[in-house]
Amino acid sequence: MSITVTGIRRYPVKSCRGEELDSAVVEPWGLAGDRRWMVVDAAGRFVTARVEHRLLLVHPRIVEDGLELTAPGLPPIHVRAPGAGSERISVQIWSSTVDAALAVGADAWLTEAIGTSARLVHLDDPTLRATDPTFSRPEDRVSFADGYPLLLASQDSLAALDELVAAGPLADEGPLSMTRFRPSLVVAGAPAWDEDRWRRIRVGGAVFRVVKGCARCVMTTLDPTTAEGGKEPIATLARHRRWDGQTWFAVNLVPDSPGARISVGDGVEVLEAGDPADGPLRATTVAARGAEHR
Structure with a gap:
């Protein structure tokens, strides 16, 4: 079995369109440049494409001093990264509350782009936000x-999912x-769903812990090119990939080799694996196996 990286993608602004890369540096908190920016409402709570679908049509591109943003029907806008002394606000993302720097000059443009009041913030200190301790350190x-x-997502698993969709009512x-699954890394060459059992992998010169399967939400039902919704893949995943009341596709990684560079074409080596009968790693697996992956 020869597994290779076939795609690398980063998302400069959370919930917005991603960028295809040939290679990327792995930092402790993700790929360099990945999701260091976020759209928030007036109260500082994160705005997500799960609710504001038009965020998927906003295309950010990282430039030397910040971001360039484009969206249908609007002129491009350049946003400088906030510097020392910039206004700071407390922002909420899920159960986390962190301090972030407020970008200047983007609010009106983003509000028009997505149709609701919006502000743009930058996580200039990426050491602030911890991962879920149940599945990490x-x-x-x-x-x-x-x-x-x-x-991480597998092309082979997507092919298997497409076969299930094709055989179903939708x-x-x-x-x-x-792209609707928004992976950082795409791999090919393993049996479909084999990533469910992976616990540690090496990608090129970087080692990662596979800490948890990814429970999927309504965002995967949105066409990333049009922001229009449907029922797939959730409908099919609910029939074939349902555990703990959730549907699952792809796996979450935590890097143990920060500073390494990974590239399309790199080999992927499975260093440790679990029981494939368990399905994707999740809370009930951790309880049953005594948190073996820690």
């Missing part, structure tokens, strides 16, 4: 990603694009 950190530094919604 006290020193692990994450940017503005939902829960963990990286997400066949016209397939095949599905990998």
Whole structure:
């Protein structure tokens, strides 16, 4: 079995469109430049494409001094990264509250782009936000990603999922694009769903813990090119990939080799694996196995 990296993607602004990369540096909290920016409302609570679908149509690009943003029907805008002395606000993302720097000049543009009041913040100190201690270590950190530094998805698993969709009542919604799952790394060459059992892997020169399966939400039902919704893949995952009342696709990673560079074409080596009968690593697996992955 020869597994290789076929795609690397980062998301400069949480919930917005991603960037395809040939290579990337792995930092303790994710790929360099990944989800260090976030859209928030007037109260500082994160705004997500789960609710504001038009965020998926905002295309950020990292430039030397900040970001360039484009969106349908609007002129591009350049946003400088906040510097020393910038206004700071407390922002909330899920159960985390962290201090972030407020970007200047983006609010009106973002509000028009997504149709609701919005502000843009920058996580200039990425050491502030801890990961869920149930599935990771006290020193692990994450940017503005939902829960963990990286997400790995398998092309072989997506092909298997597409076959299930094609055989079901919503066949016209397939095949599905990998971009709707928003992975950091895409790999190919392993049997479908084999990533469920991975516990430690090496990608090129970087080692990662596979700390948890990824429970999927309504955001995967949105076409990332149009922001229009459907019922897949959740409908099919609910029939074939349902555990603990949730549906599962892809796995979350925490890096143990920060500073390493990974590239498309790198080999992937499975260093440790669990029982495939367990399905994706999740809370009930941890309880049953005594948190073996820590």
